[in-house]
Amino acid sequence: xxxxxxxxxxxxxxxxxxxxxxxxxxxxxxxxxxxxxxxxxxxxxxxxxxxxxxxxxxxxxxxxxxxxxxxxxxxxxxxxxxxxxxxxxxxxxxxxxxxxxxxxxxxxxxxxxxxxxxxxxxxxxxxxxxxxxxxxxxxxxxxxxxxxxxxxxxxxxxxxxxxxxxxxxxxxxxxxxxxxxxxxxxxxxxxxxxxxxxxxxxxxxxxxxxxxxxxxxxxxxxxxxxxxxxxxxxxxxxxxxxxxxxxxxxxxxxxxxxxxxxxxxxxxxxxxxxxxxxxxxxxxxxxxxxxxxxxxxxxxxxxxxxxxxxxxxxxxxxxxxxxxxxx
Amino acid sequence: xxxxxxxxxxxxxxxxxxxxxxxxxxxxxxxxxxxxxxxxxxxxxxxxxxxxxxxxxxxxxxxxxxxxxxxxxxxxxxxxxxxxxxxxxxxxxxxxxxxxxxxxxxxxxxxxxxxxxxxxxxxxxxxxxxxxxxxxxxxxxxxxxxxxxxxxxxxxxxxxxxxxxxxxxxxxxxxxxxxxxxxxxxxxxxxxxxxxxxxxxxxxxxxxxxxxxxxxxxxxxxxxxxxxxxxxxxxxxxxxxxxxxxxxxxxxxxxxxxxxxxxxxxxxxxxxxxxxxxxxxxxxxxxxxxxxxxxxxxxxxxxxxxxxxxxxxxxxxxxxxxxxxxxxxxxxxxxxxxxxxxxxxxxxxxxxxxxxxxxxxxxxxxxxxxxxxxxxxxxxxxxxxxxxxxxxxxxxxxxxxxxxxxxxxxxxxxxxxxxxxxxxxxxxxxxxxxxxxxxxxxxxxxxxxxxxxxxxxxxxxxxxxxxxxxxxxxxxxxxxxxxxxxxxxxxxxxxxxxxxxxxxxxxxxxxxxxxxxxxxxxxxxxxxxxxxxxxxxxxxxxxxxxxxxxxxxxxxxxxxxxxxxxxxxxxxxxxxxxxxxxxxxxxxxxxxxxxxxxxxxxxxxxxxxxxxxxxx
Numbered sequence: 001x002x003x004x005x006x007x008x009x010x011x012x013x014x015x016x017x018x019x020x021x022x023x024x025x026x027x028x029x030x031x032x033x034x035x036x037x038x039x040x041x042x043x044x045x046x047x048x049x050x051x052x053x054x055x056x057x058x059x060x061x062x063x064x065x066x067x068x069x070x071x072x073x074x075x076x077x078x079x080x081x082x083x084x085x086x087x088x089x090x091x092x093x094x095x096x097x098x099x100x101x102x103x104x105x106x107x108x109x110x111x112x113x114x115x116x117x118x119x120x121x122x123x124x125x126x127x128x129x130x131x132x133x134x135x136x137x138x139x140x141x142x143x144x145x146x147x148x149x150x151x152x153x154x155x156x157x158x159x160x161x162x163x164x165x166x167x168x169x170x171x172x173x174x175x176x177x178x179x180x181x182x183x184x185x186x187x188x189x190x191x192x193x194x195x196x197x198x199x200x201x202x203x204x205x206x207x208x209x210x211x212x213x214x215x216x217x218x219x220x221x222x223x224x225x226x227x228x229x230x231x232x233x234x235x236x237x238x239x240x241x242x243x244x245x246x247x248x249x250x251x252x253x254x255x256x257x258x259x260x261x262x263x264x265x266x267x268x269x270x271x272x273x274x275x276x277x278x279x280x281x282x283x284x285x286x287x288x289x290x291x292x293x294x295x296x297x298x299x300x301x302x303x304x305x306x307x308x309x310x311x312x313x314x315x316x317x318x319x320x321x322x323x324x325x326x327x
Numbered sequence: 328x329x330x331x332x333x334x335x336x337x338x339x340x341x342x343x344x345x346x347x348x349x350x351x352x353x354x355x356x357x358x359x360x361x362x363x364x365x366x367x368x369x370x371x372x373x374x375x376x377x378x379x380x381x382x383x384x385x386x387x388x389x390x391x392x393x394x395x396x397x398x399x400x401x402x403x404x405x406x407x408x409x410x411x412x413x414x415x416x417x418x419x420x421x422x423x424x425x426x427x428x429x430x431x432x433x434x435x436x437x438x439x440x441x442x443x444x445x446x447x448x449x450x451x452x453x454x455x456x457x458x459x460x461x462x463x464x465x466x467x468x469x470x471x472x473x474x475x476x477x478x479x480x481x482x483x484x485x486x487x488x489x490x491x492x493x494x495x496x497x498x499x500x501x502x503x504x505x506x507x508x509x510x511x512x513x514x515x516x517x518x519x520x521x522x523x524x525x526x527x528x529x530x531x532x533x534x535x536x537x538x539x540x541x542x543x544x545x546x547x548x549x550x551x552x553x554x555x556x557x558x559x560x561x562x563x564x565x566x567x568x569x570x571x572x573x574x575x576x577x578x579x580x581x582x583x584x585x586x587x588x589x590x591x592x593x594x595x596x597x598x599x600x601x602x603x604x605x606x607x608x609x610x611x612x613x614x615x616x617x618x619x620x621x622x623x624x625x626x627x628x629x630x631x632x633x634x635x636x637x638x639x640x641x642x643x644x645x646x647x648x649x650x651x652x653x654x655x656x657x658x659x660x661x662x663x664x665x666x667x668x669x670x671x672x673x674x675x676x677x678x679x680x681x682x683x684x685x686x687x688x689x690x691x692x693x694x695x696x697x698x699x700x701x702x703x704x705x706x707x708x709x710x711x712x713x714x715x716x717x718x719x720x721x722x723x724x725x726x727x728x729x730x731x732x733x734x735x736x737x738x739x740x741x742x743x744x745x746x747x748x749x750x751x752x753x754x755x756x757x758x759x760x761x762x763x764x765x766x767x768x769x770x771x772x773x774x775x776x777x778x779x780x781x782x783x784x785x786x787x788x789x790x791x792x793x794x795x796x797x798x799x800x801x802x803x804x805x806x807x808x809x810x811x812x813x814x815x816x817x818x819x820x821x822x823x824x825x826x827x828x829x830x831x832x833x834x835x836x837x838x839x840x841x842x843x844x845x846x847x848x849x850x851x852x853x854x855x856x857x858x859x860x861x862x863x864x865x866x867x868x869x870x871x872x873x874x875x876x877x878x879x880x881x882x883x884x885x886x887x888x889x890x891x892x893x894x895x896x897x898x899x900x901x902x903x904x905x906x907x908x909x910x911x912x913x914x915x916x917x918x919x920x921x922x923x924x925x926x927x928x929x930x931x932x933x934x935x936x937x938x939x940x941x942x943x
Contacts, residue, residue: 001397005397009390009393009394012386012389012390013386013387013390015386016384016386016387016390017387134413135397135410135411135413136410136411136412136413136487137487138487138489143394144394144397144398147387147390147391147393147394148391148394148395150383150384150387150391151383151384151386151387151388151389151390151391152371152383152388152391153371153372153375153382153383154382154383154384154385154388155375155376155380155382156382156385180391180392180395182395182399184461185403186462188433188434188462188554189403189404189429189430189460189462190400190403190460190461190462191400191401191402191403192399192400192401193399194392194395194396194399196392211389211392215389219385221382221385236369236372236373236376240366240369244364247364248354248356248362251356251362252356252357254356256356256357256359256360258403259357259359259360260359262359263359265433269433269578272578272580272581273579273580275580275583276579276580276583276584277579277580279584280584295548295549295579298549298551299579301551302551302552302553305524305553306433306434306435306553306554307433309359309360310360310361310362310363311356311360311361311362311363312362312363312364312365313362313363313364313365314365315365315368316391316392316395317383317388317391317392318368318372319382319388320376
């Protein structure tokens with residue numbers, strides 16, 4: 001994911017959660033969160049339970065989210081210089097205020113002696129915390145998590161193309177079950193693949209790369225006018241079974257050399273341990289036998305845990321999509 | 328299946344609660360490979376269908392997929408963690424080590440790099456790689472107590488890993504926990520940890536586990552772990568069994584049983600044999616990098632002692648304090664422990680009158696109403712009042728103004744720090760303080776100020792706190808600690824990997840005082856300032872095995888010596904002893920055989936290591 005993609009991801013998330021974008025550039029957003037986003041992103045459960053119980057007007061937090069650090073910093077520096085120059089020009093008139101400033105300085109010095117340094121400028125500002133959002137940053141991870149949590153199950157209708165529609169004619173729509181699946185191939189190492197299936201609930205016909213197809217369409221949560229929906233021909237259970245077996249067929253056809261290699265490693269490691277402990281157990285004193293046997297068993301289990309090849313599939317998200325046409 | 332038509336909300340979808348498939352399926356994709364399909368989502372979808380919601384947002388649905396696509400691990404082999412760590416620039420040997428552990432060693436290895444080559448970075452890379460791949464969630468990191476916070480900070484700052492230092496029992500439930508092994512093995516923690524499964528276990532300073540019979544060793548054996556890293560710069564110190572034990576901890580049986588190992592690889596415990604096979608066997612469990620001979624290791628340290636003549640008033644105070652301390656010592660009948668605070672007085676005179684004053688006031692408060700000490704203390708306070716300027720501070724100011732560059736100045740005393748802050752400020756020199764008592768946020772802030780507009784950082788502590796100041800290469804020792812390790816820690820703040828300039832060290836040294844001797848001892852005799860990084864550890868370890876800590880010995884000599892010349896002689900002697908320890912080969916007391924075997928082990932370790940070039 002490059003900076004541009006991250007920037008777009010952020011913008012989409014903020015807009016989808018109704019956050020108020022105060023200021024933006026290609027390198028940053030200054031944003032006041034919506035209550036919805038604040039609950040997910042700021043980790044303030046006590047505050048929100050207080051708001052919920054008392055019905056107080058919530059005060060959400062603001063953030064400066066920087067998506068392109070180098071660019072943002074160079075822009076910010078430029079601004080500083082400009083205002084610095086302005087300050088220089090204004091200096092003749094401010095002699096009086098300088099004297100006041102010196103007085104102030106002495107006060108600060110006195111305070112600083114007892115308390116350490118007094119951060120006068122910083123305290124005066126209402127600070128907006130800054131986050132540099134790059135791939136791997138905590139903030140982006142949190143946004144990913146938030147999107148996953150808030151985008152799991154949908155129920156949507158394709159928006160009809162308004163221009164070409166005859167107001168007296170009803171368009172047939174077909175309900176589809178769409179599922180995005182993550183498949184993990186795992187031994188002591190790991191690889192992942194993403195699959196997307198769509199299956200027509202009317203006919204039981206299924207397609208792959210369904211999400212790509214959906215991405216090109218406009219969707220709405222409301223049933224559009226002049227639309228009739230084809231009745232379901234298959235049950236949800238049947239639809240899921242169809243997709244599961246389709247996925248399984250695809251996975252079966254893959255190359256499993258990695259698993260064979262992992263199996264070999266597993267066998268070798270077990271052999272080493274077996275050789276070691278068998279010998280040890282053959283001459284160990286009786287009172288220690290139990291401990292050694294327990295060590296042996298736990299080591300065997302560890303090796304199995306570490307190397308055994310396995311594949312797991314889990315659903316990222318899913319939904320019912322009503323698409324124009326009969327499919 | 329009965330049609331369970333849900334009339335109001337979605338007539339077109341037939342849902343059948345209660346009749347869904349088992350929550351997870353298990354079939355075989357390949358004779359070796361089991362396949363699980365998680366079906367928990369179906370019930371949720373069904374329940375939302377029957378309740379007609381709630382439904383999520385379409386944009387967020389698409390973003391969720393995008394998030395998964397961005398984080399998907401497309402290949403078994405390629406290192407994935409670096410794209411998550413844009414700020415980190417690991418050195419080539421660190422990367423190759425991490426890659427080897429993950430790809431060839433199955434995540435169980437001894438990382439045995441020489442000191443200073445970044446074992447922590449390697450371990451961090453490996454941990455991060457497994458975490459990014461979702462192979463490690465729960466990790467336990469056991470380190471000496473003094474390193475816990477440093478590890479936590481490095482993992483958080485350099486690797487974005489949310490590691491916590493274990494403080495309360497419930498904290499064991501966090502995903503990544505750093506703790507000291509001595510805490511971990513005690514009840515009630517012990518049972519809790521032995522009852523958990525750790526995806527990864529990392530142990531720093533693992534050479535402490537070389538003895539099979541210790542409780543630490545047993546404890547680590549019993550911990551259930553998937554991946555495991557043992558970090559040590561000295562995998563073998565005295566005999567090859569130590570290495571065998573470490574490997575057994577990691578992968579029992581890797582070098583065969585104890586007797587196989589002895590028969591195949593060892594001559595009389597210390598000399599390896601069949602080296603090639605041993606070498607090969609080791610390469611499957613251990614990686615050792617050492618500095619190449621040709622590479623530039625570190626930049627130079629340039630040390631300059633700045634002699635300072637105290638003003639007559641300051642000298643008077645020094646003499647007054649010296650007499651006072653001596654008198655008290657003689658009266659106490661040689662009780663050393665209670666005298667240490669008095670010795671401090673003498674050292675403080677060399678630093679600033681403010682420091683002496685504070686200690687005197689505290690001492691005054693502690694003495695009784697009618698104690699004979701009180702008038703004496705007042706007398707000293709009167710002497711302090713005569714002092715109008717601080718010769719050392721003036722010299723330091725002059726030095727700093729000449730340098731016209733970032734400087735870190737170390738002092739032992741808080742009062743001196745305060746005084747210098749004010750003194751510098753009154754001369755329009757921007758200085759910021761740094762001390763152990765500050766909380767993390769304030770420390771970071773001071774660092775930022777120093778990096779930015781402040782020219783001077785005045786620090787009272789250097790140890791273990793991860794202040795890395797490679798951008799600064801001037802250092803002033805306003806006064807010197809008597810513990811050489813702390814001097815080394817000070818220097819280590821600026822003279823470390825990443826420092827591109829020669830480091831200039833200035834020791835301010837008041838002539839005719841104890842300070843003169845200390846500087847002489849540390850600089851001329853121990854040659855402390857020019858030692859290779861890591862060398863001092865070894866010297867002190869050898870020294871303190873037999874004797875008291877160095878700073879105690881110095882204090883004792885000071886109190887016991889009748890005059891300056893006696894003191895000087897005894898300190899010289901001490902210096903010579905340590906000087907010998909630097910080059911143990913010349914020490915005739917060590918039996919030849921022991922030396923020989925040590926050399927053999929050292930040479931063997933060198934042969935199993937990879938030379939790397941380390942650019943500063």
